[in-house]
Amino acid sequence: MLKIFLNNPGGYSLPRRRFLAAAKAAGKIKKNLKGVVEVNFVADGEIKKLNQRWRKKKRPTDVLAFAWGETKKIVEGDFLGQIFIAYPWAVRQARQCGQKIEAELVRLLVHGLLHIAGLDHKRPAEAKKMFSSQEKIVSEIFK
DSSP, rough: OEEEEETTTOOOOOOOOHHHHHHHHHHEEEEEEEEEEEEEEHHHHHHHHHHHHHHHOOOOOOOEEEEESSSSSOOSSSSEEEEEEEEEHHHHHHHHOOHHHHHHHHHHHHHHHHHTTTTTOOSSSHHHHHHHHHHHHHHHHHO
């Protein structure tokens, strides 16, 4: 069973019920998602620092995911990893794409969970599989 712990020091408005549904759906698709994932909602400046430190990119991004052990496989134990979502970035991105903010936040959560499960999008075949799984989960949550 996948459990998510939401860390929201900024007091952002979060669709908690939909996050729990998304975590459950992701766990059904990726059977290796069993344990706890910490999800952190941060400002753009914080995610920029993380992106620079861990990915050597001097810019903010929407979501970062860190699998515990970074082995492309989930390690044994309860704690699977951490996800950082830039809340202000997600709000802007949703508006630019004409999406509901709730849907964008769920999409970013699912994206991070799939990374923790070992999926990536560096190559076209990987991207197709990852984004297909992502959108399947998001559409299930918002049907």
